[in-house]
Amino acid sequence: xSNERIVGIDLGTTNSLVAHMEGERPVVIPGExxxxxxxxxxxxxxxxxxxxGNPARKYLIETPEHAVYSVKRLMGRGVEDxxxxxxxxxxxxxxxxxxxxxxxxxxxxxxFTPPEISAFILRQLKRNAERYFGAPVTKAVITVPxxxxxxxxQATKDAGxxxxxxxxRLVNEPTxxxxxxxxxxxxxxxxxxxxxxxxxxxxxxxxxxxxxFEVIATNGDTHLGxxxxxxLLIAIALDDIHGDLGVDxxxxxxxxxxxxxxxxxxxxxxxxxxxxxxxxxxxPGRRYQREITxxxxxxLIQPIIERTVGPVKQALKDADLKPKDxxxxxxxxxxxxxxxVRLLVEELFQRMPHxxxxxxxxxxxxxxxxxxxxxxxxxxxxxxxxxDVTPLSLGIESLGGGVVRIIHRNSTxxxxxxxxxxxxxxxxxxxxxxxxxxxxxxxxxxRSLARFDLKGIPPMxxxxxxxxxxxxxxxxxxxHVSARELRSGKEAEIEVQPSYGLTDExxxxxxxxxxxxxxxxxxxxxxIEARNEAETMLAALEKGRNNPAWEQLSSQEQTDINKLxxxxxAVMKEADYQAIRxxxxxxxxxxxxxxxxxxxxAVSSALKGKDMATADVGEGPASPHPIAQAxxx
Amino acid sequence: MPQxxxxxxxxxxxxxxxxxKPAQANCWSCGAMRAAHFCQQCGKVQPPVPADYFAFFxxxxxxxxxxxxxxxxxxxxxxxxxxxxxxxxxxxxxxxxLEQSSHLNDAYRTLKDPITRxxxxxxxxxxxxxxxxxxxxxEARRTGKLxxxxxxxxxxxxxxxxxxxxxxxxMNKKMGESDRNLERQLEDAKKHLQAKYxxxxxxxxxxxxxxxxLVDRAERGETVLxxxxxxxxxxxxxxxxxxxxxxxxxxxxxEVLGG
Numbered sequence: 106x107s108n109e110r111i112v113g114i115d116l117g118t119t120n121s122l123v124a125h126m127e128g129e130r131p132v133v134i135p136g137e138x139x140x141x142x143x144x145x146x147x148x149x150x151x152x153x154x155x156x157x158g159n160p161a162r163k164y165l166i167e168t169p170e171h172a173v174y175s176v177k178r179l180m181g182r183g184v185e186d187x188x189x190x191x192x193x194x195x196x197x198x199x200x201x202x203x204x205x206x207x208x209x210x211x212x213x214x215x216x217f218t219p220p221e222i223s224a225f226i227l228r229q230l231k232r233n234a235e236r237y238f239g240a241p242v243t244k245a246v247i248t249v250p251x252x253x254x255x256x257x258x259q260a261t262k263d264a265g266x267x268x269x270x271x272x273x274r275l276v277n278e279p280t281x282x283x284x285x286x287x288x289x290x291x292x293x294x295x296x297x298x299x300x301x302x303x304x305x306x307x308x309x310x311x312x313x314x315x316x317x318f319e320v321i322a323t324n325g326d327t328h329l330g331x332x333x334x335x336x337l338l339i340a341i342a343l344d345d346i347h348g349d350l351g352v353d354x355x356x357x358x359x360x361x362x363x364x365x366x367x368x369x370x371x372x373x374x375x376x377x378x379x380x381x382x383x384x385x386x387x388x389p390g391r392r393y394q395r396e397i398t399x400x401x402x403x404x405l406i407q408p409i410i411e412r413t414v415g416p417v418k419q420a421l422k423d424a425d426l427k428p429k430d431x432x433x434x435x436x437x438x439x440x441x442x443x444x445x446v447r448l449l450v451e452e453l454f455q456r457m458p459h460x461x462x463x464x465x466x467x468x469x470x471x472x473x474x475x476x477x478x479x480x481x482x483x484x485x486x487x488x489x490x491x492x493d494v495t496p497l498s499l500g501i502e503s504l505g506g507g508v509v510r511i512i513h514r515n516s517t518x519x520x521x522x523x524x525x526x527x528x529x530x531x532x533x534x535x536x537x538x539x540x541x542x543x544x545x546x547x548x549x550x551x552r553s554l555a556r557f558d559l560k561g562i563p564p565m566x567x568x569x570x571x572x573x574x575x576x577x578x579x580x581x582x583x584x585h586v587s588a589r590e591l592r593s594g595k596e597a598e599i600e601v602q603p604s605y606g607l608t609d610e611x612x613x614x615x616x617x618x619x620x621x622x623x624x625x626x627x628x629x630x631x632x633i634e635a636r637n638e639a640e641t642m643l644a645a646l647e648k649g650r651n652n653p654a655w656e657q658l659s660s661q662e663q664t665d666i667n668k669l670x671x672x673x674x675a676v677m678k679e680a681d682y683q684a685i686r687x688x689x690x691x692x693x694x695x696x697x698x699x700x701x702x703x704x705x706x707a708v709s710s711a712l713k714g715k716d717m718a719t720a721d722v723g724e725g726p727a728s729p730h731p732i733a734q735a736x737x738x
Numbered sequence: 739m740p741q742x743x744x745x746x747x748x749x750x751x752x753x754x755x756x757x758x759k760p761a762q763a764n765c766w767s768c769g770a771m772r773a774a775h776f777c778q779q780c781g782k783v784q785p786p787v788p789a790d791y792f793a794f795f796x797x798x799x800x801x802x803x804x805x806x807x808x809x810x811x812x813x814x815x816x817x818x819x820x821x822x823x824x825x826x827x828x829x830x831x832x833x834x835x836l837e838q839s840s841h842l843n844d845a846y847r848t849l850k851d852p853i854t855r856x857x858x859x860x861x862x863x864x865x866x867x868x869x870x871x872x873x874x875x876x877e878a879r880r881t882g883k884l885x886x887x888x889x890x891x892x893x894x895x896x897x898x899x900x901x902x903x904x905x906x907x908x909m910n911k912k913m914g915e916s917d918r919n920l921e922r923q924l925e926d927a928k929k930h931l932q933a934k935y936x937x938x939x940x941x942x943x944x945x946x947x948x949x950x951x952l953v954d955r956a957e958r959g960e961t962v963l964x965x966x967x968x969x970x971x972x973x974x975x976x977x978x979x980x981x982x983x984x985x986x987x988x989x990x991x992x993e994v995l996g997g
Contacts, residue, residue, distance in 0.1 A: 479825040519840035
């Protein structure tokens with residue numbers, strides 16, 4: 106592996122970030138607009154081009170059916186799972202969706218699967234990183250909620266692939282946060298990470314010891330976050346408007362989005378003020394205003410925050426620890442800025458929680474640390490190692506519909522289990538295994554992970570074959586299955602039908618389709634290359650200035666060169682690669698004489714007998730400039 | 739005259755002591771003498787070899803162990819075997835790391851907990867514990883078949899009485915009736931059984947001591963009679979079965995009282 110940098114990415118419900126290790130500390134890579142946070146909003150503009158982040162937010166309000174947000178809530182899920190989401194979020198599903206098919210969402214007149222939408226966000230982050238480094242980025246560590254199941258993890262990996270990123274590792278968000286925290290504090294102890302984001306809640310209990318971050322237990326709720334708080338306030342506003350003004354604006358997507366924007370602003374304001382006003386313009390020319398006090402807000406959101414208590418208690422129970430056994434409680438996720446949430450964490454763990462690391466950035470920073478560890482580690486990280494767990498028990502559906510648990514929740518991963526099966530019918534050559542995830546006793550109440558068809562079993566009397574199936578949960582928390590018939594020693598062929606996922610073929614197609622959106626990537630690559638060349642040019646010019654040949658130029662020539670150098674420096678800051686290239690050309694022309702002078706002295710001293718025609722003067726911007734080559738010693 | 743089983747247990751390989759001594763093979767990377775999982779010289783992960791959990795940690799087949807020492811060994815092995823540490827290595831090293839570390843985690847999880855450690859050792863000894871699990875209970879209830887279960891003889895009377903009370907309680911609940919007296923009786927039974935259950939860990943500890951003493955003797959080269967080994971082994975089986983049985987009874991009572 107080369108020096109290619111591996112980045113850490115937080116693919117969040119509300120915001121996404123990319124970060125990397127710079128020396129001893131992780132650092133977030135900003136976007137072109139200088140902002141560290143990229144809103145996880147994707148829109149289709151008037152020209153059918155994809156827009157991501159802040160620019161996409163205006164589409165959310167003006168043309169909501171051309172935009173989508175919080176797509177993380179749909180990753181790895183089927184239509185049956187998202188009925189609640191459909192009631193609360195303006196997701197528009199494709200009309201021709203067949204049951205059991207992967208979800209597709211409408212954006213204008215196009216449809217995309219959730220991994221494709223996430224891929225647009227990842228692609229933007231990839232561009233930001235490439236711009237920052239001036240070099241390609243193809244490898245990343247991406248974070249997922251600890252409580253994400255296999256299908257949700259697989260969908261995240263697929264999104265990475267579609268975006269042109271090799272996902273080296275999926276890291277659980279609270280674990281990533283603990284890495285950033287651990288690197289910062291350098292202390293041993295037991296830590297509880299309370300992560301309340303836009304759409305998911307995770308609680309993880311970890312033991313930090315001499316650089317080892319061992320997760321003891323984890324729990325959470327993948328349908329719980331800041332979005333739910335927003336939706337509560339939106340519902341109240343809609344009711345108010347209906348009641349006071351007699352207008353039902355529920356169906357008006359633009360107004361609902363405007364209300365949502367106001368609600369979010371109010372929510373944020375209430376973290377530092379005791380009261381605020383919800384203020385929404387209702388076309389044509391009316392206004393909805395309502396004062397909310399912090400007290401009212403806290404009463405309203407209590408049931409939502411209450412939902413985090415159950416998972417916390419369960420995690421502590423699984424860890425066989427009491428709140429007082431924690432040395433620290435760490436807050437992660439934007440929603441932990443709400444004073445009432447902080448108070449709850451303080452009550453739950455009987456101590457003041459830590460929030461000195463930015464709760465919006467800490468996960469991305471931790472991902473960057475993990476990326477560093479994976480690439481071989483550095484001085485800062487060489488003693489660090491993450492030992493994470495699988496959050497959900499893995500089981501096989503047994504005859505009768507029960508579940509036989511083969512890998513228990515909170516097992517350190519990688520983890521494996523071997524199970525033995527046999528056939529029920531004479532000559533049976535296939536065995537079907539239904540794998541589920543969850544803690545319930547009946548398979549139908551658990552999450553269907555996949556159906557595995559073991560094929561190619563040598564025909565034998567019923568009950569005779571001994572099929573050993575090995576289940577392996579890898580370091581990403583994703584399941585792999587292999588099988589062997591022990592009597593014949595034959596490897597069984599396994600056909601996997603993921604319950605909510607994309608097949609390899611589908612992902613391949615999406616990667617191909619995504620090249621249509623790579624136009625932007627191409628443009629950016631041109632800009633990077635042009636800038637690199639400009640740098641080379643300018644460095645050579647510096648050497649030229651220090652060369653005695655410089656004094657031989659007329660003052661007019663010197664002035665011209667200086668002016669053009671300044672112009673090149675200025676245009677390099679823009680993203681117009683053609684303008685950069687012309688500026689390079691023009692400067693090149695202006696420094697021809699200088700180059701000849703330098704060449705002459707070099708030639709006369711080192712290349713005696715050759716003339717200008719044979720000296721390599723170069724042919725234009727694409728080939729090395731003579732000044733750059735005047736390094737003949 | 740019947741032959742007494744005088745065969746030394748040492749011969750049957752049961753008490754083979756394994757301290758993770760290097761096999762006679764060299765590290766594929768630097769040639770140094772190969773350690774069990776990673777080369778002591780150059781640190782490179784080695785291809786996995788079949789090993790039971792005790793052998794994996796280089797531990798003798800004894801039931802008492804120092805949790806702190808096991809944890810230290812687990813952390814140290816993790817630092818060498820984990821896929822994260824081997825992420826930029828060759829593909830086969832990555833495969834080995836995946837297999838080795840899953841084996842390591844499985845081994846640690848099993849050996850760390852006193853009950854699973856005991857069950858595992860017994861399994862190595864060829865013993866399958868009885869079908870005391872909840873799943874088996876459910877299955878039996880559902881299909882109406884009797885499940886394989888042996889009532890500890892000294893509890894026979896108590897269990898008979900208890901089962902009658904539980905049945906009566908279930909009937910009451912179905913009818914929507916309540917019997918305070920019966921409830922109190924069940925609560926008393928629960929307290930009594932709970933105390934017995936809590937005493938199980940100590941009983942197990944005692945059984946461990948007997949087994950470990952035999953292992954020590956074998957290590958010293960002394961003769962260990964087969965019948966002694968079987969007796970120590972069966973003692974542990976009995977304690978575990980008893981413990982499982984009590985746990986199931988307590989669960990049944992909780993189910994009925996919990997409503």
